[in-house]
Amino acid sequence: MAKLSFLAGFGAGYVLGARAGHERYEQIRRGWEQAKDDPRLQSLAGMAQARADDAVSALKARMGGEPPR
Template identity: 85%
Template sequence: MAKLSFLAGFGAGYVLGSKAGRERYEQIRRGWEHAKDDPRLQSIAGVAQAKADDALSSLRTRMGSEPPR
């Protein structure tokens, strides 16, 4: 999961900060469009979403069970 976040951040930073020109941007964009439809990536995204939902639920439970300060 950390690798996926790193790669997504690196890719976005490269695309946004790149001076390689439009051709390279289009190549990266096509690669992303192809990758985002990959069932493996969608599966990883689903697992990540479920973990984030669980973490948020746990945080809300802890925040609600603590006495106010």
């Protein structure tokens, strides 16, 4: 009897948790879709990319340039 009630409780928890998890996933996904199209985020991403490129260039210069191909 205890095993049956445990399985019933586990099943109910799984179903309810899966539904709540999917709804939260969709909420996060919609937020990301809105954020990635935001011009402010695009500007920040561009500045971060430029800084990363500068850092890589400076590191390559300190190490003697690019290796031969």
